[in-house]
Amino acid sequence: MAVKTAELYVEKPVQDLYILNITPQVKKHIKTSRIRNGIATVFIGCSTASITTMNHNEENVKSMKAALEHLAPSDYDYEHHKTCGDIYGVGGDNNGKSHIRSSILGPSVTVPLRNGKLLLDKGQDIVFMDFDIIRRKRKVIVQIVGE
Amino acid sequence: MAVKTAELYVEKPVQDLYILNITPQVKKHIKTSRIRNGIATVFIGCSTASITTMNHNEENVKSMKAALEHLAPSDYDYEHHKTCGDIYGVGGDNNGKSHIRSSILGPSVTVPLRNGKLLLDKGQDIVFMDFDIIRRKRKVIVQIVGE
């Protein structure tokens, strides 16, 4: 049994919702770890982004954008906006919706690994969702516990 | 320490939301694994279903149906419907809502195991939720990492 913890870096290039398929990078780390059976945890250490799974394609990303707008709307007057203000001068802390979306979708996903392969369906991708409203660089953790 | 990975099969008999209590099957796999302390991951490899916990009874299933309709409505004009079309001739890809619900609720749940028992409350069940709109057969993964 071993524990292998690696990092991968993602960059949010847009000032809006960003959904990235990170399955290829996660798979690369799993190959490097040489662990063949166990649990893979993909985790984002921040409070305005999430990790989940989806069938990542252009249409589903558009549908998800509308769904997240319904879940935690951009134009709601979040308490967060009143006290945190615009500390970066770029609208950085008018991101009340980003905090809500992150807590509801959660910071991590766990995927079983068997015989060196993640047990994802072929139409199922591990995605990084960044809900913040400014450009960000993020560090995603991939940890494998197994043998 | 050991890793045990098993499969269980579930069938969605209805052309609508299906919520099944899979706790008995999960417990059976745990008993077979002979692992007594560790982490149990229950995972569904698909992008239109989820695994979570709930107090599974008729009333809560009805409430959940209404809540999911509120979260990602059936009658919304998802982008997904425009390009994917009805490829199966059975309404199979008019399932934009199914993809959204699956990403928000997530594909897996992790439950600690101690002295051979899942640390679930007596009114807390592990449930498989299938959001798709056609009949499906699904494979659920139960993985235990422990000793």
Added chain:
Amino acid sequence: MAVKTAELYVEKPVQDLYILNITPQVKKHIKTSRIRNGIATVFIGCSTASITTMNHNEENVKSMKAALEHLAPSDYDYEHHKTCGDIYGVGGDNNGKSHIRSSILGPSVTVPLRNGKLLLDKGQDIVFMDFDIIRRKRKVIVQIVGE
């Protein structure tokens, strides 16, 4: 490799949504476990509460309260209310919303541990959310699998 499972107790003092930052207690258990690398699972064994992460401060708690009211409103006529009734004489089972919120946010969060530290961001806290509508005492499980 080892498995360490500990309990921490939380008390919901209010008859309404309660969100508590439990990061300090989780960190204490991790220190006691002497495990330095592995996966930490924080799990709540009940069907009307959840564990997730958030930047825990007064404003975000207020925003979350509004968001959860939008996700599963208090004033909806849940099926659960019709059959379960008010068994405690304190409105105890008029908690249809609590069950819904718990299933959507989920019972657990998994956080990677490296060199003895949880890989949380400094503005990211592990939170216990109790959605029930009566005062409750709850047991939260902290399990660490690693070396």
